[in-house]
Amino acid sequence: xxxxxxxxxxxxxxxxxxxxxxxxxxxxxxxxxxxxxxxxxxxxxxxxxxxxxxxxxxxxxxxxxxxxxxxxxxxxxxxxxxxxxxxxxxxxxxxxxxxxxxxxxxxxxxxxxxxxxxxxxxxxxxxxxxxxxxxxxxxxxxxxxxxxxxxxxxxxxxxxxxxxxxxxxxxxxxxxxxxxxxxxxxxxxxxxxxxxxxxxxxxxxxxxxxxxxxxxxxxxxxxxxxxxxxxxxxxxxxxxxxxxxxxxxxxxxxxxxxxxxxxxxxxxxxxxxxxxxxxxxxxxxxxxxxxxxxxxxxxxxxxxxxxxxxxxxxxxxxxxxxxxxxxxxxxxxxxxxxxxxxxxxxxxxxxxxxxxxxxxxxxxxxxxxxxxxxxxxxxxxxxxxxxxxxxxx
Amino acid sequence: xxxxxxxxxxxxxxxxxxxxxxxxxxxxxxxxxxxxxxxxxxxxxxxxxxxxxxxxxxxxxxxxxxxxxxxxxxxxxxxxxxxxxxxxxxxxxxxxxxxxxxxxxxxxxxxxxxxxxxxxxxxxxxxxx
Numbered sequence: 413x414x415x416x417x418x419x420x421x422x423x424x425x426x427x428x429x430x431x432x433x434x435x436x437x438x439x440x441x442x443x444x445x446x447x448x449x450x451x452x453x454x455x456x457x458x459x460x461x462x463x464x465x466x467x468x469x470x471x472x473x474x475x476x477x478x479x480x481x482x483x484x485x486x487x488x489x490x491x492x493x494x495x496x497x498x499x500x501x502x503x504x505x506x507x508x509x510x511x512x513x514x515x516x517x518x519x520x521x522x523x524x525x526x527x528x529x530x531x532x533x534x535x536x537x538x539x540x541x542x543x544x545x546x547x548x549x550x551x552x553x554x555x556x557x558x559x560x561x562x563x564x565x566x567x568x569x570x571x572x573x574x575x576x577x578x579x580x581x582x583x584x585x586x587x588x589x590x591x592x593x594x595x596x597x598x599x600x601x602x603x604x605x606x607x608x609x610x611x612x613x614x615x616x617x618x619x620x621x622x623x624x625x626x627x628x629x630x631x632x633x634x635x636x637x638x639x640x641x642x643x644x645x646x647x648x649x650x651x652x653x654x655x656x657x658x659x660x661x662x663x664x665x666x667x668x669x670x671x672x673x674x675x676x677x678x679x680x681x682x683x684x685x686x687x688x689x690x691x692x693x694x695x696x697x698x699x700x701x702x703x704x705x706x707x708x709x710x711x712x713x714x715x716x717x718x719x720x721x722x723x724x725x726x727x728x729x730x731x732x733x734x735x736x737x738x739x740x741x742x743x744x745x746x747x748x749x750x751x752x753x754x755x756x757x758x759x760x761x762x763x764x765x766x767x768x769x770x771x772x773x774x775x776x777x778x779x780x781x782x783x784x785x786x787x788x789x790x791x792x793x794x795x796x797x798x799x800x801x802x803x804x805x
Numbered sequence: 806x807x808x809x810x811x812x813x814x815x816x817x818x819x820x821x822x823x824x825x826x827x828x829x830x831x832x833x834x835x836x837x838x839x840x841x842x843x844x845x846x847x848x849x850x851x852x853x854x855x856x857x858x859x860x861x862x863x864x865x866x867x868x869x870x871x872x873x874x875x876x877x878x879x880x881x882x883x884x885x886x887x888x889x890x891x892x893x894x895x896x897x898x899x900x901x902x903x904x905x906x907x908x909x910x911x912x913x914x915x916x917x918x919x920x921x922x923x924x925x926x927x928x929x930x931x932x933x934x
Contacts, residue, residue, distance in 0.1 A: 527901055535920065536899070536913035539864040543900040546858065547877040558901060559869075564913075566901045581873055 441598060443633030445664045450518040454693060455659055461513075463685045463692075464655035468511055470714035472722070474650040475507045493726060500722040504715050513655040520624035525568040533564030542569060544577045552578050575622070586619040595620070595631060605638045614653045636660045645673045662690040668771040671760075675778040678785075680756035681707050687763045696768065703759045710752040739796045743789055750790055757783065815852035817844045825882060826890035827860065828853065836862055840874070840893060842882050857882070860896060874900060 454460060478484050491499065545556040557569040557577045569577070579589050594600050594616065604613050613635055621628040636657050639645065648654045661667045667690050674683040684707060688700035712720070727737075740746050745753075757779065764775045817823070822845040829849065831837030840858035843851070858874040865871060879902065883889075889897070891908060898906040 530905065532910055533905065533913050535916040536909050537870075540869050541872055541899055542869045543872045543874055546873045546875050548875070560899050560901070577871075580871070 441634070443630050443637060445633050445637060445660075446629065447516070447518065447663065451659070451663060452515065452517045455516045460659070460689065460692065461655075463689050464513060464658060465511070466714060467658050467682045467685050468513075468652075468654040468714070469650050469679075469682070470504070470507055470511065470718045471650040472503065472507055472718050475510050476503075496725075497723070500719060503722070504719050507718065508715060511650070511652050513652050514618055515623050516656055516659060517624050519626050519629055520571060522570050522572075526565060527558065527568065528566040530564040530566075533560075535562060536564065537562060542573060542577060544581055546581055552582070555582075571625075584619070588620065591627075592616065592620060595627065601631075601634075605635065608642060608644050608647060610635055610639055610644070610647055611651055611653065614648075632656065633660065640666060640669050643669055643673060645670055646677070658686060658689065662686065662693050665690070665694070665768075666770075668769060668775065672771065672774055672778055675760070675775065675782055678782065680753050680760065680782075681711055684756045684759050687759065690768070698762075698766075700759070703755060706755050707752055710748045710755070735800050735802060739793065739800070739802075742796065743793050745789060745793070747793075750786070750793070753786055811856040813842075813853050813855040815843055815847070815854045817854055822846070823854065823882065823885070823887040824890060825857065825879065825887050825893050827892055838862065840896075842878075842887060845888060855882075872896060872900065874902070876902060 540562055541560045543558050543560070547555075555574075555578060557574045558566060559569045559573065560566050568574075576589065579587060583589075594604060594613070601613075614632065617628060617631050617635075621631075639648070639657065640661065645654075645657075648657055658667075658670065661670050667686055671683050671686055674680070674686065684700075684703060688704055690696075691698050691700050736746075760775075760779060763769055764772055764779065769775060823842055824845040825840065825842050826849070827838040828841050829836055829838055838860040839853075839856050840860060841853040842855045842857060843849075843853045855878060857878045858872065860873075861871045863870070874897075879897070891906070894903065895906040895909050897903045898909055
């Protein structure tokens with residue numbers, strides 16, 4: 413019996429050693445960029461959140477696309493116009509909920525909190541005891557886990573043990589009790605990145621790790637760094653990860669690639685917001701608030717735009733569709749959009765001229781191309797208006 | 806034998822003696838205990854009033870023994886005057902919920918004495934050879 417127990421101990425030690433070895437090699441390589449001070453106050457700030465939400469955009473088709481879940485079934489219903497309208501509003505609310513960004517908080521350090529030391533208890537057992545409070549209705553963060561070491565010390569458990577015990581007694585759906593191999597083995601992780609499965613990696617990361625864990629910071633930073641090189645930013649647009657990504661670039665002063673992508677895709681107000689965010693984070697003495705206010709006055713929020721798009725169903729049914737509307741659908745821009753573009757371009761050019769821009773030539777070219785396209789569109793817009801006899805307002 | 810639910814189906818008299826004790830589950834050579842509240846006079850495998858925790862006496866992969874305690878309910882039953890079996894009292898003492906049980910101190914110094922003796926005899930054998 414004694415021999416058996418010893419064998420088991422040896423086994424336990426071996427697996428412990430294996431575990432530590434795994435931790436040493438994984439989770440993958442460390443990222444080069446890290447938050448050196450607490451980003452949380454700046455991230456949860458209402459203005460930052462508004463900027464990030466606006467940059468994320470809200471494409472309902474993308475938010476509610478089919479996923480690899482057991483039930484993707486669609487329900488078909490007959491509804492009156494009022495019912496349909498309230499359903500649309502609910503849908504936009506649900507989409508907003510789905511786009512809620514995971515918080516960016518500083519890494520939580522493990523601190524030793526000893527409750528009692530009792531040297532007379534030394535060697536009372538051959539292994540340590542881990543006690544978990546399973547009182548009903550507690551949140552994970554307030555659940556107490558304590559450890560009695562073999563030398564008689566009673567202390568609160570480390571964060572790692574607490575998480576393990578929480579997962580053991582109150583499992584979260586989708587979270588593994590071991591580190592997924594995807595995050596542990598460099599070649600598998602690199603393969604995920606090479607195949608541009610950024611959203612999948614980030615989703616799984618969110619399920620598996622808490623935002624205050626070092627693995628979360630490390631892996632998300634590596635994903636964002638890879639994204640910055642592959643420049644596939646559109647893969648994350650209209651997902652909950654776009655905001656943290658933009659914040660990451662703004663924090664580490666590497667927004668130029670994302671900015672170039674935004675200009676190329678004609679998301680000029682987003683580009684302005686990104687620049688404003690980076691000014692805000694680094695306390696650059698440039699007045700960005702007036703420009704943002706101007707843009708706000710000229711444009712609607714992503715949620716409002718999504719709702720308007722849904723509601724266009726009602727308008728189409730009415731036969732007397734305005735000629736202005738027709739011109740708008742033909743060109744894709746209204747007069748207000750042209751005005752907003754002018755304001756944004758001014759701000760963006762100011763940024764490119766300043767010392768904060770790193771890829772000036774590329775950005776300038778993109779802006780020039782966009783300007784030409786815009787000019788043509790404006791000419792067409794004015795010509796169409798003239799032809800239809802709509803008075804210039 | 807059917808497992809009774811944690812909320813308990815055991816019938817009990819209001820003024821009967823209750824006890825917080827272990828129930829041995831698991832199987833041959835693999836003990837596993839539920840910590841339960843039941844009437845003192847009853848056999849351990851009869852329906853319980855309430856399950857308030859679990860105890861796995863075999864060390865796991867990270868070489869630790871796992872105990873789960875519903876401290877809120879344990880304190881409730883202790884306040885109602887429930888008794889404690891010795892192993893349960895020892896465990897609650899180690900957990901820091903109650904004062905350390907004297908038997909824990911006893912096994913501690915016995916273990917230390919045995920270790921010292923083993924070391925001494927090993928040294929003796931070494932010096933002899």
